[in-house]
Each structure stands twice: as structure tokens, then as C-alpha cells.
Amino acid sequence: MSSAPIGIFDSGVGGLSVWRQVVHHLPGESVIYLADQAHVPYGQRSAAEIQAYCAEIARHLLALGCKAIVVACNTASAVALEPLRLALPQLPILGLEPAVKPAVALTRTGVVGVMATPATFQGELYRATVGRWAGDVRVVEQVCIGLADLVEVGELEGERCDALLRSFLDPMLAAGADTIVLGCTHYPFVIEAIRRLVGPALAVLDPAPAVARHLGEVLDGAGLLSTASGSPQHRFFTSGESGSFDRALARLVGARAASECVAWQHGHLQRL
Template identity: 45%
Template sequence: MNKKESPTDNSLPVAPVGFFDSGVGGLSVLQAVRRILPHENLIYFADSAHCPYGNRSGDFVRRRSLAITGFLLAQGAKAVVVACNSASEAALELLRLTFPGLEIIGVEPAVKVAQSMSKNKKIGVLGTPLTLRGGRFFRLLNDFSAGMEVYTQPVAGLVELIETGCLDDAQTTAILKKNLRPLLKKGIDTLVLGCTHYPLLKEDIASLCGPQVELIDTAEPVARQLRRRLLSTGRLNPGPGSGHIEYFSSGAVQAVNPVLRKIMADPALVVSQSSV
């Protein structure tokens, strides 16, 4: 897919959908979009030079989100998915104000879905400190936690391991066990994965939680929302054929490239360096 040279190109159905995350976690959302919208051309930006966002200040994350969204728009993006809970928490409203003509979709912990699925009304939420202390999450709890017991667990160190491709090693498992233990002791039957990195470890998390705990992430709901928005604005790519995916990173591509290849199961995948 050729890069777009004019932002007016983003009115076309063949224009790409842009995604960004602090690193590789947003690939869990991109994969869901790929399944539901196979004809769409996609651009993924991993802000690996500044990962993780979860321990950064809100101001820092807003500055990075503005810069990256501007980059994606310059590539001709017709929509941008903020595929990062921390960036959605810190920057989503600002992005929509700054880019009023651009379709911008964020992610948030799926508390509403968990409320409808929990049988014993005990829900756990794994997330980054920035997400769990944020106003958007507070409003979610106010709106959808009535009659529920919601237990939050801020996680440290897990995103950094995922960024290095450590998806199934002993250190990753140890961090998962440490953070799941207090939630499981509370008797939760539903666990919200409140960071887009965590679904990349979904099988291991499910194994540690056991069959009595339902895992919920936001990837497929976000993909369906993107489809609805593109359809309503007449910008859904009708095909034929599979769309292309381009990858960019602010980090060292020699380090990022093998991790993306592993997650996407694509040995030919190439990440381009970005100076944004």
C-alpha cells in the first residue's frame, strides 16, 4: 500500500485505519479488527521508545498521542484507534477536540460487559496505574458497578516483559501469579483485562485463573464499533482482497521487529523506523 500524501485521501474507503499503542499491546486490537474487517488497510504505530505509558504522567501521554495521531493522519488515516488503555484514559477527549474531522475510537476496561456476565457479582480488573486511577475508569465504575464488588489490581513490570517478547517465560508467569492471587482470593468469577498488552497472555492468564473465571477484553467490541462507524460514514472498505498492514515504531526496529513477528506470526513482517 502506498503512503498517502494528502490528508484529503482519508475520505476514501481504501484509506487506512491507524492504530497506536505505547508498544506492541495494541496488536491485540489490530488482530481483532483484521478478523472482523479483513479488507481494511491498516497502519500500526508502536511508541516503543516511550513504553510503557502506564507509569508516565498524563501530560506526557497526551503529547505523544497528539504527535502520533498527527503522523497517522499524515499517512492518510480515515480513522484512528487509540489501542491503549492508558492513552485512551489520558488523551482521548483531547484528540477528538484537536482532530474534529477524524474518527477516533478509544479503548476502556470492559466493566459494562463484565457486569452483565458475572454470576456472583465479583469482578476483578487488571490494569496499569494510569488507567486505574483515571477519570474515565472512575466514571465506568460509577455507571456500571452498582450491585457489584469490583476489585482492581495495578500491575507493574508486565508490559515491559511483553515488549521484549517474553510471553511465556518464568518471570512473566511469576508476575501474573502475584497479581492474580489477591483477586482470586476475593472469589471473582470475571476478570477484565484492562490493558491491551494483557490479551497477548490470555491463555496463560486463563490457565492460572481456572475455568471458573471468565476473561474479558475489549478488542472485539472495539473492532465492531469501528465497523459501525466506518459503515455509517460510508468509508468501509468493500474489498475485494485482504488489506495491507504497515508497521512503524519510534523505538529501535532491530529490537521491535522480532517481537512483532512473533506476535503476528509473520516472519516477513517489517517495521519501519519513525522519528515522531
């Protein structure tokens, strides 16, 4: 089973920011990535919808032989991670939570900004994280409607991207934030634009590297690290249009592959 693939999923291309870190930190592992672009973005959907999508995607990845699953979406992690773990106790399932703990350790002003979707801010996982680690630090929550959509279509720079980013960054800066947490896996793809706009004095935190390292620890502890010889195999699935996904794959992470399509039929995923 150690040679089985790792499953990673997101509503779209954002989770590729986690995929690239997993591939970097665990170069011997094969990975299956599934983008549920039929329902992107998750951030404005109900908790019940997201939980239903995630349960079916996890079932699909399990049927493909995955030995572990990474929910590479902060929104999905916020509302569906615990239900998934309860439904599939035999499977290591990791999620994402905003990097509040390291942000609290870094801040000098005592103000931390978090960029995320409404569903992430409303989720119990986020609330528990802030309650556990924020202490006396003020956390400024910035809802970023539309930013994931720009990343999905590949608009990572330019006037429209800068204007949208400024509308999110300015309130956090005005509140005194000196550390900004990226609370959506789409956002690391505009991290250079953010850094250009806020300047070098502000720390901008991407949680993906820590998730990849933690995944390695979990697999090692369970005896599931790959011992296979030869090159790992990476497969990509999308419930959207494969051509646009393949172009995003090449543009965002430099991977050139032909994705496979899946379709939603009566609430279930089917291979095409």
C-alpha cells in the same frame, strides 16, 4: 477516502492485540500501526506526557492519510481520548475502556477484578465506566506493574511470568472475583497463561474483539468502509528498534513485515 487506511497506535506491541482483531473483523481494510516504543510503557508516565505523545502520533497518522484512528492503549485512552477528539473532530477516533459492563453481566459472585496500569485507574474514562455499569458489583482494581514490560520482550510464559501473574491474580481471587477484565492491550498476549493459572471457572475478558466490531459500525455509518478491490496493505512503524519490533510482530500475531522507523525530535515525529 474509503480506501484510506485505518491508523492504530500504542506505546508498544500491546496494541497488536487490537490490530489482529481489526484485521480479522475488517479483512478489506488497510491498516497503519505505530508503536511508540521510545516511550513504552505509558502506564507510569504523567497525563501531560501521554497527551503530548498521543497528539503528535495522531497528527502523524493523519499526515499518512488515515481515515480513522484507534487508540489501542487503555492508558492513552484513559487520559488522551477526549483531547484527541476535541483536536480532530473531523476524524473518527476510538479508544479502549476496560470491559466492566460485560463483566458485570457475567459475574455470579458480585466481584469483578480489573487488571490495568495506574494511569488507567486514575483516568476519567475508567471512573466513568465503573460509575455507569458497576452498580452493586464490587470492582477489585489490580495494578500490574511490569506485566507490559514482559510482553514487550516476548516473555509470555515461564517461571518469572507465572510468578508475576500470580502476584496480581491472587489478591483478586482472594476477594472473590470470578470474572477478570484485561485493562491493558498487552495483557491478552498472556491470556492463556492467566487461564491456566486461574482455571476454567473464571471468565477472562479481552475487549479487543468488541472494539474491532464497533470500528466496523462507525466506518459503515460514516460511509468509510473500504470498497477497494485487491489485497489490503498493512504498514508498521516504530519509534524503537525495528528489528526487535519485527520479531515481536511475527511472534505475537504471525505477521511478517519490515517495519519503518520514526524518531522523536523536539517533540515531533520524523520519518527516518
